Amino acid sequence: MTVPERTLAVVAHAKDDLRVEEIAVPTPGPDEVVVRIAYGGVCGSDLHYWQHGAAGESILRAPMILGHEVVGTVAQAASDGSGPGVGAAVAVHPATPGGEGARYPVDRPNLSPGVTYLGSAARFPHTEGAFAEYAVLPSRMLRELPAGLDLREAAIVEPASVAWHAVTRAGGIAGKRVLVIGAGPIGALIVAVAKRFGAAEIVAVDLHEKPLEIARAVGATSTIVATDADAIAAVEADVVFESSGSHRGLASAVRGAMRGGRVVMVGLLPSGEQPALISLAITRELELVGSFRFNNEIDEVIAALADGSLSVEPVVTHEFAAADALDAFATARDASVSGKVLLRF
Numbered sequence: 001m002t003v004p005e006r007t008l009a010v011v012a013h014a015k016d017d018l019r020v021e022e023i024a025v026p027t028p029g030p031d032e033v034v035v036r037i038a039y040g041g042v043c044g045s046d047l048h049y050w051q052h053g054a055a056g057e058s059i060l061r062a063p064m065i066l067g068h069e070v071v072g073t074v075a076q077a078a079s080d081g082s083g084p085g086v087g088a089a090v091a092v093h094p095a096t097p098g099g100e101g102a103r104y105p106v107d108r109p110n111l112s113p114g115v116t117y118l119g120s121a122a123r124f125p126h127t128e129g130a131f132a133e134y135a136v137l138p139s140r141m142l143r144e145l146p147a148g149l150d151l152r153e154a155a156i157v158e159p160a161s162v163a164w165h166a167v168t169r170a171g172g173i174a175g176k177r178v179l180v181i182g183a184g185p186i187g188a189l190i191v192a193v194a195k196r197f198g199a200a201e202i203v204a205v206d207l208h209e210k211p212l213e214i215a216r217a218v219g220a221t222s223t224i225v226a227t228d229a230d231a232i233a234a235v236e237a238d239v240v241f242e243s244s245g246s247h248r249g250l251a252s253a254v255r256g257a258m259r260g261g262r263v264v265m266v267g268l269l270p271s272g273e274q275p276a277l278i279s280l281a282i283t284r285e286l287e288l289v290g291s292f293r294f295n296n297e298i299d300e301v302i303a304a305l306a307d308g309s310l311s312v313e314p315v316v317t318h319e320f321a322a323a324d325a326l327d328a329f330a331t332a333r334d335a336s337v338s339g340k341v342l343l344r345f
Contacts, residue, residue, distance in 0.1 A: 001075040001086060003034050009132035010325045010343070012046075013063045015053030020325050023065070026136045033083050033139050034076035035090060037345040039155035040131045040322075041069035041185075042332040044245075046119065050329055057271050058122040067131030068094035068118035069158040071151045072345075074142070075134060083139025089149075090142040091157040092130065093298050094118035110165075110293045117293070131322070133345045143298060146306045152319075153305060155342055156189070156312050160301045163189035165294035166266045167197055170239045174198035179237035179256045180220070182244030182267055183211035185340040188218055188315045190241045190266070195219030196310045203235050205252065206244075208336040210317075217314035232256045243267045247274045254280050262287040316340045 009023045028034055046066045048055035074088045084090055099114015109115070116122065118137075119129025130137065145154050163186055167173065178199040180187050183206035194202050195218070204215035205224045212223040224231045226249075233255040242253040245267030253263045254277040263286055281288060304310035317339040320328035325343060332341035 001036065003076050003134060007132045007134040008322060008345070009065050010067065010322060011063050012049040012053075012060060012066050014060060015051070018050045018326060018329060020323055023132070025134050028076065028078070028136045030080040031078050031082050031139050032136050033074055033078050033142060035070075035072040035092070035130070035135050035137055035142070036075040037070050037072040037130060037133060037135055038151040039071055040067045040343045040345065041155055041159060042328055042341045042343065043069055043159070047329060047333055049121065051333070055121065056268065058120055060121050060126070061124050062126060064119065064121055064126040065129040065131055066119045067129035067343075068092070068120075069155065070130040070135065071145070071154045071157065072135070073151075078139040083142050084144045089145040089151055089154070091145060091154050091298065091302060092118070092137060093141050093143060094130075094158065095293060096127075096138070108295060110295050131325075131343060133322070143302055145302060149302070149306045152342070153313070154302070156315060156340060157298060157301055157305070159185055159340065160189050160193070160305070160310070160312055161294040161298040162186055162266070163193045164297040164301050166190055166241055166243075166264050166291040167193045168297065169289050169291040170241070170262055170264050173239055175200045176238035177201040177235070178203070179232070179235045179240040179253070180204045180215070181226075181240065181242045181249045181253045181256070182206060183215040183220075183223075184243065184335055185315055186266060187211070187241070187243035188214045188339060189312060190243060191215050191220050192218040192310060192312050192315070196304060203237065205232060205256075210336055211339065214314050214317070214339045218312060226252065229255065237261060239264065241266055245269055247276065250274070251277050254286060257284065257286055259284045260286070262289060264289050264291050266291045314339070316342055318342065319344055
Protein backbone atom coordinates (compact mmCIF):
# COMPACT_ATOMS: atom_id res chain seq x y z
CA MET A 1 0.00 0.00 0.00
CA THR A 2 1.54 3.29 -1.11
CA VAL A 3 1.64 6.09 1.46
CA PRO A 4 1.26 9.58 -0.02
CA GLU A 5 3.38 12.54 1.02
CA ARG A 6 0.34 14.61 2.01
CA THR A 7 -2.99 13.79 3.64
CA LEU A 8 -6.34 15.39 4.40
CA ALA A 9 -6.75 16.23 8.11
CA VAL A 10 -9.24 17.90 10.46
CA VAL A 11 -7.38 20.67 12.29
CA ALA A 12 -8.52 22.99 15.09
CA HIS A 13 -6.77 26.35 14.74
CA ALA A 14 -8.62 28.31 17.43
CA LYS A 15 -12.09 28.88 18.85
CA ASP A 16 -14.66 28.56 16.03
CA ASP A 17 -11.86 27.85 13.55
CA LEU A 18 -12.01 24.24 12.37
CA ARG A 19 -10.44 23.44 9.02
CA VAL A 20 -10.21 20.44 6.73
CA GLU A 21 -6.82 20.88 5.09
CA GLU A 22 -3.90 19.09 3.52
CA ILE A 23 -0.89 18.43 5.74
CA ALA A 24 2.36 16.53 5.28
CA VAL A 25 2.41 12.89 6.38
CA PRO A 26 5.10 12.71 9.10
CA THR A 27 8.08 10.42 8.62
CA PRO A 28 7.50 7.42 10.92
CA GLY A 29 10.08 6.39 13.50
CA PRO A 30 11.28 2.78 13.80
CA ASP A 31 8.43 1.83 16.16
CA GLU A 32 5.74 3.78 14.35
CA VAL A 33 3.09 2.60 11.91
CA VAL A 34 1.26 4.46 9.16
CA VAL A 35 -2.46 3.77 9.49
CA ARG A 36 -4.96 4.47 6.74
CA ILE A 37 -7.79 5.81 8.91
CA ALA A 38 -11.24 4.51 8.01
CA TYR A 39 -13.49 6.09 10.66
CA GLY A 40 -13.16 8.58 13.49
CA GLY A 41 -15.75 9.28 16.17
CA VAL A 42 -16.37 12.89 17.20
CA CYS A 43 -15.82 13.18 20.95
CA GLY A 44 -16.89 15.88 23.39
CA SER A 45 -13.28 17.05 23.69
CA ASP A 46 -13.12 17.56 19.91
CA LEU A 47 -16.24 19.69 20.15
CA HIS A 48 -14.76 21.74 22.98
CA TYR A 49 -11.60 22.54 21.02
CA TRP A 50 -13.81 23.68 18.13
CA GLN A 51 -16.33 25.66 20.18
CA HIS A 52 -14.08 27.09 22.90
CA GLY A 53 -10.48 26.69 21.75
CA ALA A 54 -9.95 24.59 24.86
CA ALA A 55 -11.09 21.42 26.57
CA GLY A 56 -11.16 22.23 30.27
CA GLU A 57 -7.72 23.53 31.15
CA SER A 58 -6.18 22.18 27.92
CA ILE A 59 -5.93 25.34 25.85
CA LEU A 60 -5.02 25.47 22.16
CA ARG A 61 -1.77 27.34 21.68
CA ALA A 62 -1.17 26.19 18.10
CA PRO A 63 -3.14 24.40 15.35
CA MET A 64 -3.76 20.76 16.30
CA ILE A 65 -5.12 17.72 14.48
CA LEU A 66 -8.15 16.50 16.38
CA GLY A 67 -9.35 12.96 16.98
CA HIS A 68 -8.60 9.97 19.18
CA GLU A 69 -11.53 7.59 18.46
CA VAL A 70 -10.12 6.04 15.29
CA VAL A 71 -9.87 2.73 13.45
CA GLY A 72 -8.20 1.87 10.18
CA THR A 73 -5.84 -0.38 8.23
CA VAL A 74 -2.06 -0.59 8.45
CA ALA A 75 -0.59 1.01 5.32
CA GLN A 76 3.05 0.80 6.39
CA ALA A 77 4.34 -1.42 9.19
CA ALA A 78 6.92 -0.40 11.78
CA SER A 79 10.46 -0.84 10.53
CA ASP A 80 11.54 -2.44 13.82
CA GLY A 81 9.05 -5.27 13.29
CA SER A 82 6.75 -4.30 16.16
CA GLY A 83 2.99 -4.13 15.77
CA PRO A 84 0.63 -5.51 13.11
CA GLY A 85 1.64 -5.96 9.49
CA VAL A 86 0.43 -4.23 6.35
CA GLY A 87 -3.26 -4.76 5.71
CA ALA A 88 -4.21 -5.48 9.32
CA ALA A 89 -7.42 -3.85 10.57
CA VAL A 90 -6.72 -2.03 13.82
CA ALA A 91 -8.29 -0.03 16.63
CA VAL A 92 -6.23 2.53 18.52
CA HIS A 93 -5.56 2.96 22.24
CA PRO A 94 -4.82 6.71 22.23
CA ALA A 95 -3.00 7.04 25.56
CA THR A 96 0.71 7.29 26.31
CA PRO A 97 1.28 6.83 30.07
CA GLY A 98 4.29 8.43 31.71
CA GLY A 99 5.63 11.22 33.83
CA GLU A 100 7.01 11.51 37.32
CA GLY A 101 6.33 13.57 40.41
CA ALA A 102 2.96 12.26 41.59
CA ARG A 103 2.11 8.92 43.17
CA TYR A 104 -0.40 6.58 41.56
CA PRO A 105 -1.10 2.82 41.50
CA VAL A 106 1.24 1.24 38.95
CA ASP A 107 -1.56 -0.98 37.67
CA ARG A 108 -3.60 2.11 36.73
CA PRO A 109 -1.47 3.91 34.13
CA ASN A 110 -4.42 6.10 33.12
CA LEU A 111 -3.62 8.04 36.31
CA SER A 112 0.07 8.61 35.54
CA PRO A 113 0.86 12.33 35.90
CA GLY A 114 2.38 12.74 32.45
CA VAL A 115 -0.12 10.71 30.46
CA THR A 116 -0.83 12.12 27.01
CA TYR A 117 -3.72 11.45 24.65
CA LEU A 118 -4.05 11.78 20.92
CA GLY A 119 -5.62 15.10 19.96
CA SER A 120 -4.92 16.79 23.29
CA ALA A 121 -3.67 20.31 24.06
CA ALA A 122 -2.88 19.44 27.68
CA ARG A 123 0.83 19.89 26.92
CA PHE A 124 2.85 21.94 24.50
CA PRO A 125 3.80 21.03 21.88
CA HIS A 126 0.35 19.52 21.61
CA THR A 127 -0.23 15.81 21.04
CA GLU A 128 -1.54 15.61 17.48
CA GLY A 129 -4.68 13.58 16.90
CA ALA A 130 -5.53 11.10 14.17
CA PHE A 131 -8.39 12.67 12.20
CA ALA A 132 -6.47 12.26 8.95
CA GLU A 133 -6.56 9.94 5.98
CA TYR A 134 -3.10 8.72 6.99
CA ALA A 135 -1.88 8.88 10.60
CA VAL A 136 1.51 7.94 12.00
CA LEU A 137 1.05 6.17 15.33
CA PRO A 138 3.22 4.19 17.77
CA SER A 139 2.84 0.46 17.13
CA ARG A 140 2.05 -0.13 20.83
CA MET A 141 -1.20 1.84 20.42
CA LEU A 142 -2.61 -0.57 17.86
CA ARG A 143 -4.96 -3.44 18.60
CA GLU A 144 -5.50 -5.82 15.70
CA LEU A 145 -9.18 -6.53 15.13
CA PRO A 146 -10.42 -10.11 14.90
CA ALA A 147 -11.87 -11.40 11.65
CA GLY A 148 -15.56 -10.62 11.37
CA LEU A 149 -15.43 -7.33 13.26
CA ASP A 150 -15.71 -4.66 10.59
CA LEU A 151 -14.11 -1.25 10.91
CA ARG A 152 -17.36 0.71 11.15
CA GLU A 153 -18.57 -1.36 14.08
CA ALA A 154 -15.14 -1.11 15.69
CA ALA A 155 -15.21 2.70 15.43
CA ILE A 156 -16.98 2.72 18.80
CA VAL A 157 -14.19 0.78 20.58
CA GLU A 158 -12.51 3.75 22.28
CA PRO A 159 -15.61 5.34 23.91
CA ALA A 160 -16.95 1.86 24.73
CA SER A 161 -13.69 1.26 26.61
CA VAL A 162 -14.37 4.40 28.65
CA ALA A 163 -17.78 2.95 29.50
CA TRP A 164 -16.34 -0.49 30.29
CA HIS A 165 -13.80 1.08 32.66
CA ALA A 166 -16.59 3.02 34.39
CA VAL A 167 -18.64 -0.13 34.92
CA THR A 168 -15.65 -1.96 36.40
CA ARG A 169 -15.15 0.99 38.77
CA ALA A 170 -18.65 0.28 40.08
CA GLY A 171 -17.71 -3.18 41.30
CA GLY A 172 -20.07 -6.06 40.60
CA ILE A 173 -23.38 -4.92 39.14
CA ALA A 174 -24.90 -8.29 38.17
CA GLY A 175 -28.48 -8.45 39.39
CA LYS A 176 -28.44 -4.83 40.59
CA ARG A 177 -30.44 -1.70 39.81
CA VAL A 178 -28.43 0.82 37.80
CA LEU A 179 -29.15 4.49 37.11
CA VAL A 180 -27.38 6.34 34.29
CA ILE A 181 -27.54 10.15 34.38
CA GLY A 182 -26.90 11.54 30.90
CA ALA A 183 -27.61 9.26 27.94
CA GLY A 184 -25.30 10.78 25.37
CA PRO A 185 -22.83 8.45 23.62
CA ILE A 186 -20.88 7.60 26.78
CA GLY A 187 -24.04 7.20 28.86
CA ALA A 188 -25.63 4.99 26.21
CA LEU A 189 -22.48 2.88 26.06
CA ILE A 190 -22.55 2.55 29.85
CA VAL A 191 -26.10 1.25 29.50
CA ALA A 192 -24.93 -1.32 26.92
CA VAL A 193 -21.97 -2.42 29.04
CA ALA A 194 -24.12 -2.61 32.18
CA LYS A 195 -26.48 -4.91 30.31
CA ARG A 196 -23.46 -6.99 29.21
CA PHE A 197 -22.39 -7.25 32.88
CA GLY A 198 -25.83 -8.52 33.94
CA ALA A 199 -27.54 -5.53 35.58
CA ALA A 200 -31.13 -6.48 36.43
CA GLU A 201 -32.59 -3.03 35.90
CA ILE A 202 -31.14 -0.05 34.03
CA VAL A 203 -32.77 3.37 34.22
CA ALA A 204 -31.48 6.10 31.88
CA VAL A 205 -31.99 9.84 32.38
CA ASP A 206 -31.60 12.65 29.87
CA LEU A 207 -33.12 15.97 28.87
CA HIS A 208 -33.87 14.85 25.30
CA GLU A 209 -35.94 12.06 23.79
CA LYS A 210 -33.37 11.02 21.15
CA PRO A 211 -30.69 9.87 23.65
CA LEU A 212 -33.38 8.15 25.72
CA GLU A 213 -34.52 6.33 22.59
CA ILE A 214 -30.93 5.16 21.99
CA ALA A 215 -30.58 4.11 25.63
CA ARG A 216 -33.68 1.93 25.36
CA ALA A 217 -32.34 0.39 22.17
CA VAL A 218 -29.12 -0.72 23.87
CA GLY A 219 -30.62 -2.05 27.08
CA ALA A 220 -32.30 0.53 29.33
CA THR A 221 -35.34 -1.03 30.96
CA SER A 222 -36.89 2.39 31.60
CA THR A 223 -36.12 6.08 31.06
CA ILE A 224 -36.79 9.34 32.88
CA VAL A 225 -36.73 12.92 31.66
CA ALA A 226 -34.01 14.78 33.56
CA THR A 227 -36.38 17.46 34.85
CA ASP A 228 -38.42 14.90 36.81
CA ALA A 229 -36.46 15.11 40.07
CA ASP A 230 -38.99 13.11 42.07
CA ALA A 231 -38.87 10.18 39.64
CA ILE A 232 -35.08 10.17 39.71
CA ALA A 233 -34.98 10.20 43.51
CA ALA A 234 -37.47 7.32 43.59
CA VAL A 235 -35.13 5.01 41.65
CA GLU A 236 -32.90 4.29 44.67
CA ALA A 237 -30.26 2.61 42.52
CA ASP A 238 -27.50 0.36 43.83
CA VAL A 239 -25.10 2.04 41.41
CA VAL A 240 -25.41 5.40 39.65
CA PHE A 241 -23.27 6.53 36.73
CA GLU A 242 -23.02 10.30 36.28
CA SER A 243 -22.17 10.88 32.62
CA SER A 244 -23.71 14.28 31.94
CA GLY A 245 -20.67 16.22 33.11
CA SER A 246 -22.74 18.82 34.96
CA HIS A 247 -23.23 19.64 38.64
CA ARG A 248 -26.97 19.23 38.17
CA GLY A 249 -26.38 15.73 36.86
CA LEU A 250 -24.20 14.96 39.86
CA ALA A 251 -26.95 16.21 42.16
CA SER A 252 -29.42 13.91 40.40
CA ALA A 253 -26.97 11.03 40.79
CA VAL A 254 -26.69 11.59 44.54
CA ARG A 255 -30.45 11.85 44.92
CA GLY A 256 -31.07 8.77 42.78
CA ALA A 257 -28.72 6.49 44.71
CA MET A 258 -29.96 4.16 47.44
CA ARG A 259 -28.57 4.62 50.94
CA GLY A 260 -25.15 2.99 50.99
CA GLY A 261 -25.00 3.06 47.18
CA ARG A 262 -22.15 3.97 44.87
CA VAL A 263 -21.95 6.92 42.46
CA VAL A 264 -19.42 6.56 39.63
CA MET A 265 -18.51 10.00 38.27
CA VAL A 266 -17.68 9.65 34.57
CA GLY A 267 -18.71 12.97 33.04
CA LEU A 268 -15.95 15.55 33.39
CA LEU A 269 -17.26 18.64 35.14
CA PRO A 270 -15.69 22.05 34.47
CA SER A 271 -12.48 22.74 36.35
CA GLY A 272 -12.64 24.58 39.66
CA GLU A 273 -15.12 24.34 42.49
CA GLN A 274 -18.55 22.86 41.77
CA PRO A 275 -21.71 22.77 43.92
CA ALA A 276 -22.43 19.28 45.22
CA LEU A 277 -24.84 17.58 47.65
CA ILE A 278 -22.04 16.45 49.94
CA SER A 279 -24.16 16.51 53.11
CA LEU A 280 -26.62 14.06 51.53
CA ALA A 281 -23.74 11.87 50.34
CA ILE A 282 -22.38 11.76 53.89
CA THR A 283 -25.63 11.00 55.67
CA ARG A 284 -26.50 8.28 53.14
CA GLU A 285 -22.96 6.87 53.30
CA LEU A 286 -22.62 7.03 49.53
CA GLU A 287 -19.40 6.04 47.82
CA LEU A 288 -18.35 8.67 45.26
CA VAL A 289 -15.91 7.13 42.78
CA GLY A 290 -14.09 8.78 39.90
CA SER A 291 -13.64 7.13 36.51
CA PHE A 292 -11.13 8.49 33.99
CA ARG A 293 -10.48 7.09 30.51
CA PHE A 294 -9.38 3.41 30.57
CA ASN A 295 -6.46 0.99 30.56
CA ASN A 296 -6.49 -2.48 29.00
CA GLU A 297 -10.29 -2.66 28.92
CA ILE A 298 -10.01 -1.98 25.20
CA ASP A 299 -9.03 -5.63 24.65
CA GLU A 300 -12.13 -6.87 26.48
CA VAL A 301 -14.31 -4.47 24.50
CA ILE A 302 -12.94 -5.71 21.18
CA ALA A 303 -13.57 -9.32 22.23
CA ALA A 304 -17.13 -8.51 23.38
CA LEU A 305 -17.94 -6.72 20.13
CA ALA A 306 -16.51 -9.61 18.13
CA ASP A 307 -18.48 -12.31 19.95
CA GLY A 308 -21.69 -10.27 19.91
CA SER A 309 -22.09 -10.04 23.69
CA LEU A 310 -21.84 -6.24 23.54
CA SER A 311 -24.40 -4.59 21.27
CA VAL A 312 -23.79 -0.91 20.55
CA GLU A 313 -24.92 -0.34 16.96
CA PRO A 314 -27.79 2.08 17.85
CA VAL A 315 -25.31 4.48 19.49
CA VAL A 316 -23.95 5.55 16.07
CA THR A 317 -26.55 7.81 14.48
CA HIS A 318 -24.70 9.76 11.77
CA GLU A 319 -21.82 9.37 9.35
CA PHE A 320 -20.17 12.17 7.35
CA ALA A 321 -17.33 12.28 4.86
CA ALA A 322 -14.25 13.82 6.49
CA ALA A 323 -14.46 16.69 4.01
CA ASP A 324 -17.77 17.61 5.68
CA ALA A 325 -16.29 17.74 9.18
CA LEU A 326 -17.93 21.08 9.99
CA ASP A 327 -21.37 19.62 9.33
CA ALA A 328 -20.45 16.55 11.37
CA PHE A 329 -19.35 18.64 14.34
CA ALA A 330 -22.49 20.78 14.16
CA THR A 331 -24.62 17.63 14.22
CA ALA A 332 -22.65 16.10 17.09
CA ARG A 333 -23.09 19.30 19.10
CA ASP A 334 -26.89 18.92 19.06
CA ALA A 335 -27.65 16.17 21.56
CA SER A 336 -31.36 16.37 20.75
CA VAL A 337 -30.81 14.84 17.30
CA SER A 338 -27.60 12.80 17.45
CA GLY A 339 -25.75 10.07 19.26
CA LYS A 340 -22.22 9.20 18.16
CA VAL A 341 -21.23 10.93 14.91
CA LEU A 342 -18.59 9.30 12.71
CA LEU A 343 -16.22 10.83 10.19
CA ARG A 344 -15.46 8.63 7.18
CA PHE A 345 -11.95 9.08 5.80
